[in-house]
Amino acid sequence: MELQYIWFFIVGFLLIGYFVLDGFDFGVGMSIPFLSKDDTDRRQIINTIGPVWDLNETWLIVAGACLFAAFPEWYATMFSGFYLALLLILVALILRGVSFEYRHQGKGEKWTKWFDWFIVIGSFLPPLLWGTAFANLIQGVPMETMDNGGWLYTGTLFTLLNPYGLLGGLTVLLLCFTHGVVFVALKTDGDVRVRARALAVKSGLITILAAAAFLIWTIIQHLQSDTILLIVVFSALAAVVLIGAWLANFKGREGVAFTLHVFTFIFALGAIFLALFPNVMISSTDPAFSMSISGASSSAMTLEFMTWVAVCTLPLVLAYQAWTYWIFRKRVKRTDIVAAPVH
Amino acid sequence: MNVVLELDPLILARWQFGLTTLYHFLFVPLTLGMALLVAILQTAWVRTGKIKYLQLTKLFGKIFLINFAMGVVTGIVQEFQFGMNWSDYSRFVGDIFGAPLAIEGLLAFFLEATFIGLWIFGWDKLPKKVHLLTIWLTSIASIMSAYFILAANAFMQNPVGYKLNPERGRAELTDIGAVLTNPVALAQFPHTIFASVMFAACVVVAVAAWHLSRKQHVDTMRTALRFGLWTNIIGFVGTFFSGDSLGLVMTQTQPMKMAAAEGLYQTATGADASFSLFSIGTPDGAHEIFSVRIPYLLSFLSTHTFNGTVEGINDLQAEYTARYCGEDSLLTCPSDGSFTPIIWVTYWAFRWMIGLGVLAALVSVVGLWLTRKNRSVPQWAWKVAVWSAPIPLVASLVGWIFTEMGRQPWIVFGLMTTESGVSPGVTGLAVLISLVVFTLVYGALAVVEFKLITAAAKAGPPAIEEPEDGSDVDHAALTTVY
Numbered sequence: 001m002e003l004q005y006i007w008f009f010i011v012g013f014l015l016i017g018y019f020v021l022d023g024f025d026f027g028v029g030m031s032i033p034f035l036s037k038d039d040t041d042r043r044q045i046i047n048t049i050g051p052v053w054d055l056n057e058t059w060l061i062v063a064g065a066c067l068f069a070a071f072p073e074w075y076a077t078m079f080s081g082f083y084l085a086l087l088l089i090l091v092a093l094i095l096r097g098v099s100f101e102y103r104h105q106g107k108g109e110k111w112t113k114w115f116d117w118f119i120v121i122g123s124f125l126p127p128l129l130w131g132t133a134f135a136n137l138i139q140g141v142p143m144e145t146m147d148n149g150g151w152l153y154t155g156t157l158f159t160l161l162n163p164y165g166l167l168g169g170l171t172v173l174l175l176c177f178t179h180g181v182v183f184v185a186l187k188t189d190g191d192v193r194v195r196a197r198a199l200a201v202k203s204g205l206i207t208i209l210a211a212a213a214f215l216i217w218t219i220i221q222h223l224q225s226d227t228i229l230l231i232v233v234f235s236a237l238a239a240v241v242l243i244g245a246w247l248a249n250f251k252g253r254e255g256v257a258f259t260l261h262v263f264t265f266i267f268a269l270g271a272i273f274l275a276l277f278p279n280v281m282i283s284s285t286d287p288a289f290s291m292s293i294s295g296a297s298s299s300a301m302t303l304e305f306m307t308w309v310a311v312c313t314l315p316l317v318l319a320y321q322a323w324t325y326w327i328f329r330k331r332v333k334r335t336d337i338v339a340a341p342v343h
Numbered sequence: 344m345n346v347v348l349e350l351d352p353l354i355l356a357r358w359q360f361g362l363t364t365l366y367h368f369l370f371v372p373l374t375l376g377m378a379l380l381v382a383i384l385q386t387a388w389v390r391t392g393k394i395k396y397l398q399l400t401k402l403f404g405k406i407f408l409i410n411f412a413m414g415v416v417t418g419i420v421q422e423f424q425f426g427m428n429w430s431d432y433s434r435f436v437g438d439i440f441g442a443p444l445a446i447e448g449l450l451a452f453f454l455e456a457t458f459i460g461l462w463i464f465g466w467d468k469l470p471k472k473v474h475l476l477t478i479w480l481t482s483i484a485s486i487m488s489a490y491f492i493l494a495a496n497a498f499m500q501n502p503v504g505y506k507l508n509p510e511r512g513r514a515e516l517t518d519i520g521a522v523l524t525n526p527v528a529l530a531q532f533p534h535t536i537f538a539s540v541m542f543a544a545c546v547v548v549a550v551a552a553w554h555l556s557r558k559q560h561v562d563t564m565r566t567a568l569r570f571g572l573w574t575n576i577i578g579f580v581g582t583f584f585s586g587d588s589l590g591l592v593m594t595q596t597q598p599m600k601m602a603a604a605e606g607l608y609q610t611a612t613g614a615d616a617s618f619s620l621f622s623i624g625t626p627d628g629a630h631e632i633f634s635v636r637i638p639y640l641l642s643f644l645s646t647h648t649f650n651g652t653v654e655g656i657n658d659l660q661a662e663y664t665a666r667y668c669g670e671d672s673l674l675t676c677p678s679d680g681s682f683t684p685i686i687w688v689t690y691w692a693f694r695w696m697i698g699l700g701v702l703a704a705l706v707s708v709v710g711l712w713l714t715r716k717n718r719s720v721p722q723w724a725w726k727v728a729v730w731s732a733p734i735p736l737v738a739s740l741v742g743w744i745f746t747e748m749g750r751q752p753w754i755v756f757g758l759m760t761t762e763s764g765v766s767p768g769v770t771g772l773a774v775l776i777s778l779v780v781f782t783l784v785y786g787a788l789a790v791v792e793f794k795l796i797t798a799a800a801k802a803g804p805p806a807i808e809e810p811e812d813g814s815d816v817d818h819a820a821l822t823t824v825y
């Protein structure tokens with residue numbers, strides 16, 4: 001097994017980790033207007049992710065850095081190519097991040113309202129844009145090779161906004177939304193919990209429809225692919241666990257619903273990475289211009305060193321993050337919010 | 344429309360990098376320095392049980408957190424920006440440059456982001472000592488992250504541990520140990536950390552002075568004041584000596600930068616290698632009209648000897664032209680043929696960095712003298728203390744301007760010019776849009792951030808009830824929520 005493929009797996013693992021974790025942060029942020037009736041409700045919802053949203057977002061930073069280290073060509077081509085989409089994601093993440101901290105620091109209601117909207121917008125744009133970007137990655141984007149051996153994306157922001165890309169964006173958006181709503185149901189009690197459960201029943205149905213459409217379209221696009229069997233298996237598993245999550249939520253089994261949601265992300269994104277394999281970016285200009293895993297990767301020495309670092313750190317990271325979730329395992333109640341001082 | 348089409352992506356990308364990086368560095372020193380000071384204050388509370396240390400932990404912890412949020416979100420921009428605006432640079436050095444960034448993420452950022460959450464929300468959920476450990480881990484993680492990012496930056500100043508692979512058209516790693524122990528990083532790391540401690544210390548002093556001048560929280564704030572003053576002086580000593588060794592390394596690895604720091608056109612030896620405290624020259628800096636000079640000092644700064652030779656800009660320009668502008672030097676020969684940074688920028692940035700650093704330390708020395716043995720302190724002194732808070736921050740910022748502008752025209756010294764690192768496919772318009780967006784968003788957030796920090800500082804330490812029976816304070820009352 002070549003190290004490049006191991007790193008394709010590690011980067012995939014980090015990205016899936018990012019979508020699983022920050023995915024529910026996005027859903028929580030987006031669902032605030034739907035689930036809250038007063039400011040205490042809003043704070044109860046935000047505090048479900050209070051201690052963890054930052055570590056969840058860090059998965060993106062680490063995935064980005066590992067992409068840079070292990071696949072510099074991929075990092076360089078994708079980040080310069082998807083320029084304006086990434087700019088929007090960055091602005092959204094900036095607004096969301098500071099808003100958690102700042103919304104309660106002001107004096108007036110108006111101040112808080114502004115930052116609440118930043119949280120909603122900042123939670124809405126990233127999953128939509130990431131979904132669109134990833135769908136385009138596997139569908140293929142206009143791309144050529146350059147004289148210096150690198151690749152060049154030749155499209156614009158609007159090239160990405162094609163029907164399949166947008167369906168991908170919508171699917172990820174809805175998955176994150178329902179994922180977050182189920183998380184709120186799992187982590188709160190009282191009215192907010194009841195509302196969240198009801199909302200997840202509704203949004204879950206739309207999510208299932210969008211995901212099914214997207215996965216079927218993906219399968220059709222990749223019928224000729226070497227990995228088509230695995231893509232079908234992963235897509236089917238994603239569909240099964242997503243429907244299972246909906247049923248579990250319907251029956252009030254929030255923990256089961258959330259766990260199955262996590263597996264939905266794993267299988268659905270797994271299918272996407274399988275559709276990409278053995279490339280990392282597919283050229284719609286000419287298949288000869290597609291960027292392969294080995295063409296994008298760093299030297300063997302860099303990958304070997306990085307493998308050691310990842311093998312030594314990741315288990316530890318997973319352990320202390322799991323411990324953190326364990327420490328904050330209790331549901332957030334309205335009384336917790338009213339009693340405690342804001343920091 | 345023509346104006347739009349002629350927008351130069353290179354100039355815009357450079358402005359964007361400068362702007363977003365300096366802006367990010369507004370928050371970095373306070374994160375690095377304050378995490379450490381808060382950890383020390385909380386340790387003092389855990390060990391002595393004195394409430395005033397707990398109050399200071401909470402007060403400066405709050406200031407730290409308001410600042411931390413901005414550091415995190417502006418940091419993501421930094422990581423993405425290499426790929427977005429500097430994609431040819433990224434593919435050329437990613438094999439080496441990416442590794443420290445990835446280690447920074449895996450080793451430091453995860454740790455920092457996880458334990459900061461535990462610290463903020465874990466007051467009533469963790470045993471006292473475990474909770475103390477969380478702030479120490481946050482501090483250690485932020486300091487580790489500084490090391491790895493400085494190691495990455497050091498590769499741009501002084502590339503080591505690589506070989507060129509002409510087939511792939513890129514530089515590849517040969518020795519990760521050399522990359523991680525780059526002499527530039529080894530000198531720059533303590534310089535950055537100590538300078539950050541100075542800024543955090545000056546913020547502590549300013550907050551304490553503001554309250555003391557109003558005779559509020561006198562006992563608690565006096566402790567904070569003395570703590571801040573001493574810490575600032577310790578920070579200065581560390582910054583001074585690490586800066587000195589950085590100067591030596593810089594002369595060896597980037598002689599042009601040292602020449603540009605002095606505006607030294609002709610190679611000079613001994614007494615002629617003088618350091619000008621200030622000078623007035625022609626606008627292009629090439630001819631001097633008036634200056635105040637200290638003989639031998641430049642020789643000493645550059646070589647630690649009084650009869651050393653410091654290479655001048657003219658000699659270096661000729662040497663570099665011969666070495667880097669031959670055939671096959673597409674990546675190393677600047678299009679205007681100049682290997683000289685903008686002299687007035689490097690000259691003045693170097694002086695302001697040193698001058699402001701010394702000034703900040705002097706303020707603390709005077710402060711320690713004035714506040715000795717509980718003497719009454721004149722009001723003007725409190726004002727000076729409050730207003731000197733930003734001095735070390737400005738010194739850090741101009742220090743970075745010096746370091747990075749002094750590196751020009753290189754993006755990686757001797758390997759690649761800045762102009763060849765820019766993204767080939769990104770239009771000037773796209774960069775302009777992002778430059779405008781970042782300027783607006785960052786500008787607005789800077790105002791908000793400044794207001795929130797000053798409001799938190801003025802609000803002062805929280806009232807914490809001390810149980811009369813000598814038992815521990817109520818930890819449930821310490822925890823906070825969003």
